[in-house]
Amino acid sequence: MVQPSYHHLILAFLIPLTLSNAVVSARLFPNVSSLLPDYAPLGGAWDAFRNFTGCHRGDKYDGLANLKSYFQRFGYIPHAPPYNFSDNFDDALEAAIKTYQRNFNLNVTGVLDAATLHQIVLPRCGVADIINGTTTMNAGKENRTASSSSKPRFHTVAHYTLFPGMPRWPEGTEELTYAFFPGNELSDAVRRVFAAAFARWAEVTSLTFRETASYFGADIRIGFFSGDHGDGEPFDGSLGTLAHAFSPTNGRFHLDAAEDWVVSGDVTRSALDTAVDLESVAVHEIGHLLGLGHSSVEEAVMFPTISSRRKKVVLADDDIKGIQFLYGSNPNFNGSTATSAPERDSSHAVSATSLLTFFAFAFSVFALL
Template identity: 65%
Template sequence: MSRGNSNSSNSGGGSHCYHFVFLLLTVSLLSPSASARFFPNVTSIPHDDFLFNATKTAWDAFRNLSGCHHGQTLDGLAKLKQYFNQFGYLPPPPANFTDDFDDSLESAIKTYQHNFNLNVTGQLDPHTLQLIQRPRCGNADIVNGSTSMNSGKAPTPFHTVAHYEFFPGRPRWTKSLLTYAFLPENQLTDDAKGVFTRAFARWSEVIPLTFQQTEDIYAADIRIAFFAGDHGDGEPFDGALGTLGHAFSPPSGRLHLDGDESWVVTGDVTRSSLETAVDLESVAVHEIGHLLGLGHSSVEEAIMFPTLSSRTKKVILASDDIEGVQQLYGSNPNYSGSSSTPSPPTAGQRETSGAPLGGDSTLGLTLLSMFVTVGSVLILL
């Protein structure tokens, strides 16, 4: 998902409405008038009491396309083409997308399979569809028709090929202290804000940048907000387990998260009984990488890999993440070179280690509750 500074580049509700308000924000930095839903009440509740009506996820219907190949026409292929367009694999058509499995879709699938280290068949085989259906970052994998997610070179015993990428032009911050603030209407708890403190710290450990919270969202370098649906930046959110969030390259500083997700703030997300549970810190660390200027990586262990399964914790920077961000900012003089680098996972394992989030060590998960208010927003963060 690489997104630059424009408001409409390739990217790259299931709640009860209790009342309605109308909010005009006068930040002069960003997007034009739009309608969006935001979350003025963020509370902590036990996960077993969490009411969430979105049992079907954003891309569930794609599973019906298994085995589809070139030359076929099948209901749902048009929506799949929209997916590939959203993440940079297909250009927009002169008219509407069709349900034909044509040359352009086959080419897009092959590029996608190459980027994600799958067998390049050009067909919708089970492994490809399984990855397509995973929750992911909303930034595009391909920007302006080019990608460096996967260089196509295999690692040798003597050399490891980097698979990180940057935004076009390699934008970066030119100051060493960056401030960040939260959309006040979200009313985040201290626990939720602490998640971002830890997420920023993971990056500042390896580069000579520091991050400081401020209450002034109008003056902050980085502005963090939860929205649902269309929120005015040209990249609407799509409900549970679709796009989890997106962020813009320096110096925009915008980080948006989908308010319709079942965000886990504290506790062990891997033990959640909620199938839609998503670890907030894991997504925050990834999106901060975009705020710093990193694009996506084809290394599955990397934080900057585009997808994250539900009930998965992934917060430790891999060597690919560290090498990439240090290309932009250099190394933190105090960085030891080892504390953030995970050991390679064994076959079949997924990286779930990381700093404890606190809370009940058994079943006690803290989630962001979805008490929704509808707002008409003039200028969005």
């Protein structure tokens, strides 16, 4: 067995400092039947917004400041005020709502009607819909910006969207490796879910994906974390932002450990209102890791929201066109998808088990300091 290097030991101690609220195990349910019947979940992170039904410009309502923070978080209000947001329904909030309604194919009224609020409170991806003041959706409509006087900066092709500057993995890349945060100690069943999610993208592109035991050496690094975990994008508990991933070639992919993740079984039949399908979220976030932004095509996996107890893993035509624009098509792709799990990397000098054991030891030593 290869002895852990001094470099690895230092990195092991740095992880708790940079990911101060990382958790050892996420809320992962092996299947829907394992959910406890007496478990009483709390409401979703944004359920209180339902109280704003019917609010419009000129109103003042307790809590509207929180809704403004929501819209700022996802890019609809470009700049925060020097102090806290007010509870006034002002012009900026109305403009944000209209843009949001346009992106999600709702009636553009600027009013917080029931349909708009129903969409707002759904669990969603933590990646913003509007980046650098430019909306990234609009279902194939012309490029738009937050300011009508500025020129569009986000590249939109058909319905799918790409990040500003169209970042992608380097030309000629054929294989990307991925690894899991050692502190999560994920089961083989969970790893197979991610393998299946990567396989869905590999089926339609020239890219392949391989799991590796080397977390620090992997192209893509996956982990379950809670709250403020050191990347400037804190998680907010059950049924808020489910996960987020960064554009190429950053490689970070984080999931909220507070969610009730269902690993296998029919999530639509779960008795738990807060059950979230792990593969559905993984497929979406991998799209971001490869360079896709959000789509306003509701059938696309790159649509920003997904209801609890819903499975959505099949790439839509919009997703396939977007990823093939970036990386070309798999020569074996015939227009239909059928997933197969990629081979795991078993050739690494240090096995995943030994690496996890080493990190567990390092963390325990750190706790005693």
